Amino acid sequence: xxxxxxxxxxxxxxxxxxxxxxxxxxxxxxxxxxxxxxxxxxxxxxxxxxxxxxxxxxxxxxxxxxxxxxxxxxxxxxxxxxxxxxxxxxxxxxxxxxxxxxxxxxxxxxxxxxxxxxxxxxxxxxxxxxxxxxxxxxxxxxxxxxxxxxxxxxxxxxxxxxxxxxx
Amino acid sequence: xxxxxxxxxxxxxxxxxxxxxxxxxxxxxxxxxxxxxxxxxxxxxxxxxxxxxxxxxxxxxxxxxxxxxxxxxxxxxxxxxxxxxxxxxxxxxxxxxxxxxxxxxxxxxxxxxxxxxxxxxxxxxxxxxxxxxxxxxxxxxxxxxxxxxxxxxxxxxxxxxxxxxxxxxxxxxxxxxxxxxxxxxxxxxxxxxxxxxxxxxxxxxxxxxxxxxxxxxxxxxxxxxxxxxxxxxxxxxxxxxxxxxxxxxxxxxxxxxxxxxxxxxxxxxxxxxxxxxxxxxxxxxxxxxxxxxxxxxxxxxxxxxxxxxxxxxxxxxxxxxxxxxxxxxxxxxxxxxxxxxxxxxxxxxxxxxxxxxxxxxxxxxxxxxxxxxxxxxxxxxxxxxxxxxxxxxxxx
Numbered sequence: 001x002x003x004x005x006x007x008x009x010x011x012x013x014x015x016x017x018x019x020x021x022x023x024x025x026x027x028x029x030x031x032x033x034x035x036x037x038x039x040x041x042x043x044x045x046x047x048x049x050x051x052x053x054x055x056x057x058x059x060x061x062x063x064x065x066x067x068x069x070x071x072x073x074x075x076x077x078x079x080x081x082x083x084x085x086x087x088x089x090x091x092x093x094x095x096x097x098x099x100x101x102x103x104x105x106x107x108x109x110x111x112x113x114x115x116x117x118x119x120x121x122x123x124x125x126x127x128x129x130x131x132x133x134x135x136x137x138x139x140x141x142x143x144x145x146x147x148x149x150x151x152x153x154x155x156x157x158x159x160x161x162x163x164x165x166x167x
Numbered sequence: 168x169x170x171x172x173x174x175x176x177x178x179x180x181x182x183x184x185x186x187x188x189x190x191x192x193x194x195x196x197x198x199x200x201x202x203x204x205x206x207x208x209x210x211x212x213x214x215x216x217x218x219x220x221x222x223x224x225x226x227x228x229x230x231x232x233x234x235x236x237x238x239x240x241x242x243x244x245x246x247x248x249x250x251x252x253x254x255x256x257x258x259x260x261x262x263x264x265x266x267x268x269x270x271x272x273x274x275x276x277x278x279x280x281x282x283x284x285x286x287x288x289x290x291x292x293x294x295x296x297x298x299x300x301x302x303x304x305x306x307x308x309x310x311x312x313x314x315x316x317x318x319x320x321x322x323x324x325x326x327x328x329x330x331x332x333x334x335x336x337x338x339x340x341x342x343x344x345x346x347x348x349x350x351x352x353x354x355x356x357x358x359x360x361x362x363x364x365x366x367x368x369x370x371x372x373x374x375x376x377x378x379x380x381x382x383x384x385x386x387x388x389x390x391x392x393x394x395x396x397x398x399x400x401x402x403x404x405x406x407x408x409x410x411x412x413x414x415x416x417x418x419x420x421x422x423x424x425x426x427x428x429x430x431x432x433x434x435x436x437x438x439x440x441x442x443x444x445x446x447x448x449x450x451x452x453x454x455x456x457x458x459x460x461x462x463x464x465x466x467x468x469x470x471x472x473x474x475x476x477x478x479x480x481x482x483x484x485x486x487x488x489x490x491x492x493x494x495x496x497x498x499x500x501x502x503x504x505x506x507x508x509x510x511x512x513x514x515x516x517x518x519x520x521x522x523x524x525x526x527x528x529x530x531x532x533x534x535x536x537x538x539x540x541x542x543x544x545x546x547x548x549x550x551x552x553x554x555x556x557x558x559x560x561x562x563x
Contacts, residue, residue: 033427045413067314067366073306074287100427101418113365117322
């Protein structure tokens with residue numbers, strides 16, 4: 001039996017209608033867009049709006065910045081300490097229409113060597129981890145095919161010692 | 168201008184990994200500050216503690232914890248939490264009490280015994296907590312955010328890994344002359360380059376450590392200082408406490424996304440420069456009047472960012488200012504003559520207070536080998552998570 005697939009957070013993304021999208025909310029009074037979603041009230045200082053509609057965010061954006069995690073992050077990040085740590089890539093993406101920057105992990109195989117600021121990327125469904133017999137699903141950013149360097153193979157990485165004392 | 172308060176005393180416990188409790192460190196720093204002021208503990212009318220986070224008791228009631236450790240004597244007691252800005256908020260609270268006439272002599276204490284490794288949120292399942300979420304969903308550690316900004320600087324301004332290493336080399340050299348610093352050895356650019364990458368492009372020696380440490384100040388009115396025989400006390404002239412303005416469009420800890428600023432929305436006002444701007448306005452001086460600055464160098468790249476946000480140079484010219492030697496000892500505007508977080512590491516509730524201790528010693532001419540000659544005015548700056556701007560201007 002395959003593990004149950006559950007989103008790492010409810011309501012932040014959907015594949016309904018066949019197309020994977022991040023989900024935000026939009027204030028009906030002033031049009032401000034929120035991600036992660038804000039459902040109770042608008043946070044614009046001059047707006048008293050309390051009705052927010054769910055909206056899909058732009059599917060594509062441009063790389064604002066990027067990095068990676070060479071050491072295993074602490075809990076609550078789902079990561080099995082028995083298994084070798086493979087660095088993940090973290091990409092901050094600027095969405096033009098929303099004028100907003102959204103962080104996400106890079107798709108498997110995408111390393112910092114594959115990225116450049118300003119490169120076009122798109123959101124795709126991804127798997128964060130297996131945890132307690134469940135598959136935690138998430139969103140990933142990946143370079144738009146044909147729009148830049150082809151993502152290389154995931155770099156082999158040795159298990160690293162104690163994560164220094166980086167704060 | 169809202170009026171000045173005097174620094175009557177300053178004290179620290181050395182930074183390090185000492186393996187003891189934060190109360191012990193804070194109490195020693197407090198006693199050192201009291202001795203420096205020439206005041207008995209019984210003469211203190213109010214205690215303000217900068218909170219550390221210990222999942223509740225007793226770290227989050229630091230004022231009371233230190234008041235009890237020093238011996239209950241009936242003083243007014245306050246505890247404040249503002250993440251990295253906790254110390255500055257504690258100073259501001261003390262200042263408000265002094266200027267309003269509620270207290271004449273106030274003890275401010277910040278202390279921590281930090282865990283090893285990455286800072287991480289407390290346990291439990293808290294999907295409504297942005298700090299929990301960024302670890303849960305992205306594994307985004309503090310260095311990951313520092314690295315996003317470092318990478319951005321490289322792309323926008325042409326900063327290099329060598330520029331970042333220069334910051335470490337400068338601050339390590341300064342810290343070697345500071346008996347309170349945890350790291351007291353010079354560091355070479357080669358050593359920075361040889362240290363492991365933590366979050367590309369930042370290496371282990373680009374990122375500040377977590378440390379144990381404590382700092383304390385005794386603050387009072389200028390009249391009180393004169394009564395105590397201090398003819399020319401160091402005076403705190405400004406404490407900036409601004410929050411960001413909406414929409415906040417700079418991606419920063421602990422957020423997963425920025426605010427949205429679609430066409431037609433207000434022009435975003437960047438947060439970090441506004442922290443210093445508020446301090447300058449309150450103090451009635453500008454960057455050209457400064458003798459030194461203590462900035463929050465959580466990463467080497469972040470120090471360059473602060474040069475620009477403090478107005479020491481134009482945006483994008485931080486690395487140039489560094490390369491010219493302007494921010495080194497003997498330069499036009501020495502930055503982090505204490506050695507900075509690069510040499511101290513981070514003891515969250517203590518660091519903003521420690522920055523003001525350094526200003527105090529520099530402005531009194533007591534900084535020894537690391538003394539900035541003729542120091543007359545200094546600024547500190549940091550940024551507390553969750554929207555706490557923090558900057559202090561002191562003069563003599």
